[in-house]
Amino acid sequence: MQITNPIGVFDSGVGGTSILKEIIHELPFEDTIYLADIKNAPYGERTPNEILKLSIKNTEYLIDRGCKLIVVACNTATTNAIDALRNTYNIPFIGIEPAIKPAALASKTKSIGILATKGTLSSALFARTSSLYTNDLNVIEVIGKGLVELIEGGKLQSKELLQLLTSYLNPMIAQNIDYLVLGCSHYPYLIPILKQILPENVTIIDSGQAVALQTKRILGKNNLLNQNQKTGTHKLYSNATTTVLKQLTSEAFQNKEISYLDF
DSSP: OOOOSSSEESSSSSSSHHHHHHHHHHTTTTOOEEEEGGOOOOOOOHHHHHHHHHHHHHHHHHTTOSSSSSEEOOHHHHHHHHHHHHHHSSEEEEOOOHHHHHHHHHSSSSSSEEEEEEEEHSSHHHHHHHHHTTTTTTTEEETTTTHHHHHHHTOOHHHHHHHHHHHHHHHHHHTTTTTTEESTTGGHHHHHHHHHHHTOOOOOEOSSHHHHEEEEHHHHHHOOOOOSSOOOOOEEEEEEOOOHHHHHTTTTOSSEEEEEOOO
């Protein structure tokens, strides 16, 4: 494996670009390849077996392109497939799961909200993590049904999205949460709207920076950090429309190339 090989990143759509931005910020000299599997989104509504098959398909494409490490930038794919991927392929994998631990440890009201997909909330990995840290907490879990589709559809500023989010957050606010954990890589794009709805004392936690730092740590541990002091290049592929991918990454980073790819 060459240290100059790219980092691979995949998600069920455009949401994983929120993770990709953090990785590029933390590792500016690394090349990346990003797969947005938009035609199969959202993974959260699929069966565990379907999620595993899609994750294998994405992984094998990225391995064929020479990726030295793969970031599963999708909570649902991580919680349903990452163990199998690690057992099958001989490269490092970084997963993403809801940041329950920091919220649970820091909560003063002993009440936290988790906004996630059905696929994440019903997974064994989520149940394992949750049981470790939330025994003495009031945890309000809400499935964010319809949110991914609205983000993928470029409707971040829509009235429909605001109304849907408000309906999901009101039960959490009523139970005095002081932390909201985002359990989907699409959801960081909702933070400006979440801040409009939530009381000021509620802290929003997503996993982006933690994933980027872990990616850096694992590359270093495996002697795979790119030593070239040259700004990385970034290839982003969508198997459906590229419009929203272009919108969400327009100002995020340079040296990028976005194209359609049938994968």
